[in-house]
Amino acid sequence: MSLPLEELLPPGLSAASAPDAAEAAALSRLHRRLAASASEAGLLDVAYTVIDAPVGKLLLAATPAGLVRVAFACEGHDAVLALLAQRISPRILAAPELLQPAAAQIGEYFAGTRRAFDLPLDLRLTAGFRRSVVEHLPDIGYGSTATYSAVAALAGSPGAVRAAGTACALNPLPVVVPCHRVVRSDGSTGGYRGGPEAKKLLLNLEAAA
Amino acid sequence: MEVKPFEAIVREHGPAVLRICRAVLGPQDAEDAWSETFLAALRAYPGLAPGANIQAWLVTIAKHKAIDVHRSAARRPVPVAELPEAAFRSGPVNRAGGDPGSHERGPEDDDPLWAAMKTLPQRQREALAYHHLAGLPYAEVAVLLGGSEAACRRSAADGMKKLRALNLEDSR
Numbered sequence: 001m002s003l004p005l006e007e008l009l010p011p012g013l014s015a016a017s018a019p020d021a022a023e024a025a026a027l028s029r030l031h032r033r034l035a036a037s038a039s040e041a042g043l044l045d046v047a048y049t050v051i052d053a054p055v056g057k058l059l060l061a062a063t064p065a066g067l068v069r070v071a072f073a074c075e076g077h078d079a080v081l082a083l084l085a086q087r088i089s090p091r092i093l094a095a096p097e098l099l100q101p102a103a104a105q106i107g108e109y110f111a112g113t114r115r116a117f118d119l120p121l122d123l124r125l126t127a128g129f130r131r132s133v134v135e136h137l138p139d140i141g142y143g144s145t146a147t148y149s150a151v152a153a154l155a156g157s158p159g160a161v162r163a164a165g166t167a168c169a170l171n172p173l174p175v176v177v178p179c180h181r182v183v184r185s186d187g188s189t190g191g192y193r194g195g196p197e198a199k200k201l202l203l204n205l206e207a208a209a
Numbered sequence: 210m211e212v213k214p215f216e217a218i219v220r221e222h223g224p225a226v227l228r229i230c231r232a233v234l235g236p237q238d239a240e241d242a243w244s245e246t247f248l249a250a251l252r253a254y255p256g257l258a259p260g261a262n263i264q265a266w267l268v269t270i271a272k273h274k275a276i277d278v279h280r281s282a283a284r285r286p287v288p289v290a291e292l293p294e295a296a297f298r299s300g301p302v303n304r305a306g307g308d309p310g311s312h313e314r315g316p317e318d319d320d321p322l323w324a325a326m327k328t329l330p331q332r333q334r335e336a337l338a339y340h341h342l343a344g345l346p347y348a349e350v351a352v353l354l355g356g357s358e359a360a361c362r363r364s365a366a367d368g369m370k371k372l373r374a375l376n377l378e379d380s381r
Contacts, residue, residue: 027223030240034219034247043251046214085214090255092214 035095045089049096050077051103054110054205055198058175060099063088066120067102070173072194087125106175112209115142117176125172132156133167140181143206147185169193175202215254219247222267225343228322230271232338235327236320238278245278246271268343272335272353279331325372333368336361 038044046068048061059071059080068088071080085092096103101119108114116138126134136154140146146154152164168179174193180202184190192199226246230239249270257266326334332354339350340361347365351358 023224023227026240027227030223030227030243030247031219033244034251037244037248038251041248041252043248048216081214081216082211085212090212090215091251093216093219093251 031094032097035093035097038091038093039095039098043091044093044095044098045091046084047093047095047098048081048084049094049099049103051106053106053175055175055194055201058106060102060106061092062099062102063122063124065122065124067173067176068122068125070175072174072198074195075193102176109175110205112205115209119176121173121176123172126167126170129155129157129160129163130167130170133164134171134173134177134179137168137171137177137179137182140178142178143209145181145183145203148182148190149185151182165190181206212255212259215251218250218254218263218267222264223247225264226267226271229268229338229342230275231320232322232326232342233275233331233334234278235323242271242274242278245274249274264343265345265349268339268345269353272339275335325375328375329368329371333364333371336364337368337372340365 035044035047039047042064044064046061046063048059050057050059052058056073057077058073059069059077060067061069061071061081061084069080069084071077081092105114105117105119109117123131123134132155133151136151139154140151148165148168149158149161151168152158152160155164155167157163164182168182169191171177171179171193174180180192180199182190183203189196189199189203223243227239227243230242230246233239234242246267250267253270257263326337329337335354336350339345339353340347345353347358347362350361350365354361354364
C-alpha cells in the first residue's frame with residue numbers, strides 16, 4: 001500500500017488539487033511564454049482570444065496569414081475552436097497579444113470611432129462563390145445596407161440570391177466582414193450568425209454614428 | 210476521433226506537469242523544463258496517436274527535458290572556454306555541489322515540496338513524482354526510469370519513508 005504523497009506533504013501539492021494563487025500566476029506567465037515561443041518557432045497555427053463586446057463575448061482567431069474567424073457566444077466558442085482544430089490545425093493556443101490589433105479595431109468599431117477595418121484576413125474557411133460573396137461584402141459602405149439579390153449581383157451571379165444568403169450566413173468573419181449590412185428586400189433584417197438582436201444592434205450602431 | 214485544440218491540453222495538464230517538474234528539478238529549473246516540454250509537445254501534437262494517454266505522453270517528454278536540464282546543471286560549475294547558455298541566467302543560483310543533504314537557505318526553500326524532495330536522491334524523487342503526482346503505474350515508471358517495476362516501487366517506498374520521517378521531525 002502506498003500512502004498518497006499529499007498526506008505527507010503540505011496541502012495544495014497533490015496533482016488533483018486546485019492551483020493556488022502563486023501557481024496560477026506561474027502558469028499564466030508560462031502560458032504567455034509558451035505562446036510567444038511557439039509563435040516565434042512557427043508552431044502556432046491558430047492564435048485566439050475572447051473579447052467583451054456589446055453583442056456578447058466574441059472569439060477572435062487568427063493564423064499567421066491573418067484573422068480567420070470571428071465567432072459569437074451563441075455559436076459555442078469551444079465548438080468553434082474544435083472545428084478550427086479539425087479544419088486548420090490542432091496547434092491552437094490562447095494568445096491575446098497576437099490578437100491585440102484586431103481586438104483594438106473591433107473595440108473602436110463598437111465605440112463608433114471606426115468605420116472600416118484595416119486587418120490582414122485569412123479567408124481559407126470559405127471558398128468558391130461563397131468566398132466571392134465574402135470578398136465583396138466590404139463594398140457595402142458603413143451605415144448602408146444591400147439586399148441579398150444586390151449582393152448576388154456584386155459577386156457576379158445575379159440569379160444566385162439564395163446562395164448569396166447562405167454565403168452571408170456562413171461568413172467566417174462576421175462584424176469585421178459586414179454581412180450584417182445585407183437585409184431582405186422587404187426591409188426586414190433577416191437572419192444572422194449572432195442572432196437577429198446582434199444584427200439589429202450593429203445596424204443601429206452604424207445608423208447612429 | 211476528434212483532436213482537441215492544444216490549448217485544452219495546456220489547461221488540463223499544465224498544472225500537474227509543473228508540479229512534477231518542481232518535484233523532480235526544484236522551482237528554479239522547473240519552469241524551463243515546463244516550457245521546453247510544452248513546446249516540444251506542441252511540435253509533436255498533430256502526429257500523436259488518437260486516444261493516446263496525454264498525461265503519460267507529457268510526462269515522458271518532461272522526463273527527457275529534465276535530463277537535459279540536469280545535464281546543463283551538471284555542466285554549469287565546470288569552467289569551460291565556451292560558457293553554456295544557462296550560465297547567463299540571472300537570479301541567485303544555489304547549487305551546493307550536488308550534495309542533496311546540504312541545507313543552505315536559498316530561494317528554493319520557499320517551496321515546501323522542494324524543500325522536502327531535495328533531501329532525496331534523484332531516482333527516489335522521480336519515482337515519487339511519476340507515480341504519486343503524475344499517477345503513472347509502476348510499470349510505466351519503470352519504462353521511464355529504467356530498471357524493474359519492483360525496483361521503482363522500492364525507490365518510491367524508500368523516498369516516502371524518508372519524507373515521512375522528515376514530516377515527523379518537523380511536527381515535533
